[in-house]
Amino acid sequence: MLSKNSIHGNIPKWIWEKADLEVLDLSHNNLVGKIPNCLPKSLSVLNLQGNNFDGNIPFWFTESCELENLNLHGNQMDGLLPRSLVNCSWLEVLDIGNNNINDTFPHWLESLPQLQVLVLRSNKFHGFVDSTNEGPSFPNLRILDLSNNYFVGALPIRYIENFNAMMDTHSDDSSPEYMTMSNGSYQYSLVVIIKGLEYELQRILTIFTSIDLSENKFEGEIPDVIGKLSSLKGLNLSHNNLTGPISQSLGNLTNLEWLDLSFNELVGEIPDELVSLTELSKLNLSNNHLVGRIPQGYQFNTFGNDSYEGNLGLCGFPLSKSCDGNGTQPSSFQEKDELWRFGWRVVALGYGCGVVFGLLMGYHVFRTGKPNWFVSLFDGRLSQSGRKMRKARRVVPRRS
Numbered sequence: 039m040l041s042k043n044s045i046h047g048n049i050p051k052w053i054w055e056k057a058d059l060e061v062l063d064l065s066h067n068n069l070v071g072k073i074p075n076c077l078p079k080s081l082s083v084l085n086l087q088g089n090n091f092d093g094n095i096p097f098w099f100t101e102s103c104e105l106e107n108l109n110l111h112g113n114q115m116d117g118l119l120p121r122s123l124v125n126c127s128w129l130e131v132l133d134i135g136n137n138n139i140n141d142t143f144p145h146w147l148e149s150l151p152q153l154q155v156l157v158l159r160s161n162k163f164h165g166f167v168d169s170t171n172e173g174p175s176f177p178n179l180r181i182l183d184l185s186n187n188y189f190v191g192a193l194p195i196r197y198i199e200n201f202n203a204m205m206d207t208h209s210d211d212s213s214p215e216y217m218t219m220s221n222g223s224y225q226y227s228l229v230v231i232i233k234g235l236e237y238e239l240q241r242i243l244t245i246f247t248s249i250d251l252s253e254n255k256f257e258g259e260i261p262d263v264i265g266k267l268s269s270l271k272g273l274n275l276s277h278n279n280l281t282g283p284i285s286q287s288l289g290n291l292t293n294l295e296w297l298d299l300s301f302n303e304l305v306g307e308i309p310d311e312l313v314s315l316t317e318l319s320k321l322n323l324s325n326n327h328l329v330g331r332i333p334q335g336y337q338f339n340t341f342g343n344d345s346y347e348g349n350l351g352l353c354g355f356p357l358s359k360s361c362d363g364n365g366t367q368p369s370s371f372q373e374k375d376e377l378w379r380f381g382w383r384v385v386a387l388g389y390g391c392g393v394v395f396g397l398l399m400g401y402h403v404f405r406t407g408k409p410n411w412f413v414s415l416f417d418g419r420l421s422q423s424g425r426k427m428r429k430a431r432r433v434v435p436r437r438s
Contacts, residue, residue, distance in 0.1 A: 082220040087111035135159035148175035164188035192258040204267040233320040248272035265290040296320035
């Protein structure tokens with residue numbers, strides 16, 4: 039293995055032609071060129087991730103393919119995904135993420151009995167994601183990443199129904215195992231997106247399961263069948279065109295650690311069932327059309343405003359918008375109506391006080407004849423005015 043060095047240029051021809059080669063790991067270097075079509079049939083692991091290889095993925099896979107791990111992540115490969123991969127019945131890991139592959143979804147891979155990791159992230163895949171097989175499809179798949187492509191249509195319900203490896207709760211987690219080559223001589227690594235951040239897993243736990251279908255053009259509702267994937271650790275369906283309510287069945291994903299449904303067209307209330315997700319440490323429901331009171335309890339008490347921003351109809355903690363007695367946020371019309379009523383109350387109160395004051399004054403005049411202070415004030419002003427007039431007459435000069 040010559041991974042994570044500063045090797046650059048082309049790979050020497052003699053390495054490609056080494057007949058008994060089982061593991062070729064040249065990952066994270068600065069290698070360039072094309073992968074030849076004549077690779078050793080004995081090859082079990084080919085890890086070239088993090089280089090600058092270009093051209094097509096070679097069609098060297100034959101009926102005697104021994105390949106278990108093919109990792110070309112982070113190169114500049116283009117063209118189609120070779121159909122001859124279907125001959126690699128021992129294949130467990132296929133990662134061609136971050137390339138320029140332009141193809142439709144490789145449904146023909148669904149028959150591979152050992153495939154556990156399928157990463158097609160950040161390519162130019164397009165079209166529908168649907169099974170053409172009436173039998174079991176991807177029965178051992180545990181990690182599926184189709185993010186940042188051009189897939190369309192509904193979420194792949196028929197595939198999800200057959201993700202048996204994600205339905206296993208793995209109750210015995212006391213001694214976790216790692217994915218390795220069949221003879222145990224090589225441990226697999228993988229670049230994954232966890233809670234919105236990219237990580238390279240130096241070793242892949244067999245209990246690690248995740249689905250990332252984000253940044254595509256999927257539409258329709260979130261199917262209830264996802265709730266059967268009880269061992270799922272991460273689910274990212276963000277940046278699509280999903281509609282309808284959030285499925286209550288997501289509350290069955292008790293092992294879920296991150297959930298991202300942001301930037302869709304989801305409506306309705308946040309299901310109270312999600313409160314039961316006690317392992318959840320990252321939640322993003324932002325930029326949808328959700329309404330009503332945000333559920334409270336357990337992990338929901340730890341999420342901030344950024345988990346809900348862009349949903350103008352939501353109310354309750356942690357948002358500053360309070361809910362009314364029915365658990366809904368008062369509308370702007372209701373707020374204006376309340377303000378109008380409050381203003382009328384002030385006017386009515388002032389008017390009422392004026393009437394009461396007038397009645398009290400009338401009663402006082404009736405009882406006393408006239409209020410002394412008012413009469414003295416009026417008489418004083420009248421007498422003062424009279425004195426001024428008499429004084430003015432005295433100072434007028436006589437005519438000569």
